[in-house]
Amino acid sequence: MTTKPQKTESIAAALLSRAHEPDEASRIFTEKVQQRPLFLRPNSPPPSNARDARRKARQAQEKLKKSKKVLSATERRQRGLYKIPREGQKYALFEPLHRLWLGYIREILGNEVYTGGEGAAAKLASADFHGAGVEVVRSGCVSRVGIKGIVVKDSRFAFEIITRKNALKLVPKEGTVFRFEVPVVVPKKEWEVEETTRKESTMVFEVHGESFQFRSADRASRKFRAHFSKKL
Incomplete structure (x- = not known):
């Protein structure tokens, strides 16, 4: 006499029957387990x-x-990407950059290049000084006073200046006052000369280095406000 093997219930169906009603468990088992599609894709590459x-x-x-x-x-x-090579430390090489900076600063200042004031000070504080003609007029280190040349690197805490003697000087901004000069043409209504001549003036401004110890790219988007300085 042979006996038929008893049909065993799957583990998934047994677990579902504990959590749901019989009809609901049967529906979930049929849709989610027995009839669940199995997607196949060919092997790539062979x-x-x-x-x-x-x-x-x-x-x-x-x-x-x-x-x-x-x-x-x-x-x-x-790798020395920030260093100027010895053969490139020549004042004449940076004179074209200085002329470009003069046009750049005149364009930024606009009419305030003649009048100055707080508006001009705010624009100067956010300007880029690469190529500017600069002179150290005051410094905590006496030996730095009198250094004059073109700014070849405007970093966060210092200026690198190339002098007319082709000497590269590193001048910290902290405790130092820099003087910049911008030649400007005086409008005709302010002077009486012949039309064939031009009268030029110079705008001179001094900047306290410790007041703008930021990278030039950061100063462009930064708003500077007038405040009292104890060192004035």
């Missing part, structure tokens, strides 16, 4: 070329990482 494909994909990924790599600040300093 098994015979899988190793070559993985190697090419790895090489492409490494190439992409190298192309997107950005040097850190430490790496840039180690």
Whole structure:
């Protein structure tokens, strides 16, 4: 006499029967377990070329990482990207940059180049001084007073200045007062001369270095407010 094997209930159906009514458990088991679709996709690439494909994909990924790599600040300093080479430390090389800066600062100041005032001071505080003609008029270090030249690097805490003697000087901003001069043409209504002649004047302004110890890119978007300085 043979006995038929008893049909065993699946674990999923047993668990569902504990949590739901029989009809609801049967519906969930049918829809979510028995009739659940299984999506298949062909192997890509074929098994015979899988190793070559993985190697090419790895090489492409490494190439992409190298192309997107950005040097850190430490790496840039180690490679000397911030340093001016010895053969480039010549005053004559930066004179065209100084002429460009004069046009740039006149455009920023507009009519205030003749009148000055708080509006001009705010614009000067946010300006870029690369290429500016500068002179140190006051400093906590007496030996720095009198340094005059063109600003070749406007960093956060210091100016690098190239003098007419082709000497590169590093002048900290803290405790130092810098003087800048901007030649301007006086409007005709303020003087009486022949039309063929032009009268030029010079706008002179002094900047306390410790008041704008920011990078030039940060100063452009920063709002400066007038405040009392104990050192004035």
